[in-house]
Amino acid sequence: MADQHYEWTVVQSTKPLADADREAILANPVFGTKFTDHQVIVTWTEELGWHDARVEPYGPIMMDPAAAVLHYGQEIFEGIKAYRHQDGSIWTFRPTANAQRLQRSAHRMALPEVPVEIFVESLRQLIAVDGAWVPQPVNEKTLYIRPFEIAAETFLGVRPAARAEYRVIASPVGPYFTGGLKPVKIWIALDSSRAGKHGTGEAKTGGNYAASLLAQSEGYENGCSQVMFLDAETGTHIEELGGMNLFFVYADGHVATPSLDGNILRGITRDSVITLIRDRGITVEERLISLDEVREGINSGAIIEVFACGTAAVITPVGQLKSRLEVIGAEDQQPGELTTSLRAELTGIQYGTVADRHGWMHKLAD
Numbered sequence: 550m551a552d553q554h555y556e557w558t559v560v561q562s563t564k565p566l567a568d569a570d571r572e573a574i575l576a577n578p579v580f581g582t583k584f585t586d587h588q589v590i591v592t593w594t595e596e597l598g599w600h601d602a603r604v605e606p607y608g609p610i611m612m613d614p615a616a617a618v619l620h621y622g623q624e625i626f627e628g629i630k631a632y633r634h635q636d637g638s639i640w641t642f643r644p645t646a647n648a649q650r651l652q653r654s655a656h657r658m659a660l661p662e663v664p665v666e667i668f669v670e671s672l673r674q675l676i677a678v679d680g681a682w683v684p685q686p687v688n689e690k691t692l693y694i695r696p697f698e699i700a701a702e703t704f705l706g707v708r709p710a711a712r713a714e715y716r717v718i719a720s721p722v723g724p725y726f727t728g729g730l731k732p733v734k735i736w737i738a739l740d741s742s743r744a745g746k747h748g749t750g751e752a753k754t755g756g757n758y759a760a761s762l763l764a765q766s767e768g769y770e771n772g773c774s775q776v777m778f779l780d781a782e783t784g785t786h787i788e789e790l791g792g793m794n795l796f797f798v799y800a801d802g803h804v805a806t807p808s809l810d811g812n813i814l815r816g817i818t819r820d821s822v823i824t825l826i827r828d829r830g831i832t833v834e835e836r837l838i839s840l841d842e843v844r845e846g847i848n849s850g851a852i853i854e855v856f857a858c859g860t861a862a863v864i865t866p867v868g869q870l871k872s873r874l875e876v877i878g879a880e881d882q883q884p885g886e887l888t889t890s891l892r893a894e895l896t897g898i899q900y901g902t903v904a905d906r907h908g909w910m911h912k913l914a915d
């Protein structure tokens with residue numbers, strides 16, 4: 550099983566974007582708006598398992614209106630980036646961790662698990678044809694890669710689909726938040742949860758995002774760009790943002806982050822940041838963190854930095870926390886010292902300018 554070999558078919562686009570048009574996009578990429586010339590597709594059926602691995606021109610999915618994903622939301626995804634190094638080579642970050650997380654998400658959502666080998670090879674295959682879409686390493690530009698899996702069986706019955714598709718698309722990106730490394734304001738969701746006990750909070754599935762959007766709109770209306778969710782059971786503990794994990798830096802020198810309680814997404818950036826902080830000899834506690842503790846800590850000065858992290862935004866300083874009941878923290882906060890230096894270290898590893906001492910980088914192309 551582990552040594553099963555998959556043949557890849559590549560159908561080159563006959564209408565790739567002209568070099569000048571591609572370069573114009575790469576000069577000023579806007580997150581998630583433009584896509585490369587190709588996509589990866591691998592099909593799974595109950596009879597054949599994973600088969601027909603291929604690279605095809607980018608284009609719409611022809612799908613029956615009765616396809617299961619459109620009705621019952623069996624969908625999971627990943628987010629991973631390709632970084633160009635100074636010598637022109639193209640690398641990605643901890644792809645095996647993403648592959649394993651996609652498998653855990655698949656298990657939870659009753660989808661077939663994409664073998665790790667297919668996942669990693671799919672990134673290589675896409676970069677082999679679309680490598681020119683990986684921007685030069687300036688202004689934190691990268692190629693954001695979006696692997697995803699959907700239930701593709703034409704069937705309205707409620708059961709795990711007998712046909713699934715794994716696809717990979719990619720989109721060049723600049724910094725996730727426009728406006729530089731400015732602390733983001735966070736809206737605390739008091740009236741909606743993104744995940745409940747034994748729910749799907751740990752799976753990277755579209756439904757979790759759908760569940761977060763109402764609170765996000767509320768946040769936007771109140772001048773906040775991200776939403777913080779509390780635990781659904783008691784509404785007292787901090788879980789995470791809609792798409793990023795959270796860290797709190799204490800004046801006494803330790804750092805704390807909410808423990809993985811089954812509702813929180815196991816961020817690969819979260820895991821990497823914990824390692825980088827511990828490398829510095831700083832204690833990182835993974836534990837319950839209540840909103841009360843954070844409020845008191847920020848007000849008393851016991852908490853000196855808050856930051857969020859994820860592949861898309863890397864590490865982002867958090868400024869004010871707001872809800873319909875209160876405002877926590879000052880309006881004019883500056884990014885903290887640890888936040889800033891961790892960010893520089895992690896992006897340095899990813900762009901190949903800081904030693905990769907944990908073997909996190911994986912080469913996709915020379």
Ligand SMILES: *Cc1c(COP(=O)(O)O)cnc(C)c1O
Binds near residue numbers: 789814816861
């Ligand atoms: C993807 C995601 C994260 C961040 O995970 P990374 O692996 O660091 O990109 C955090 N929270 C949620 C809800 C996510 O979907």
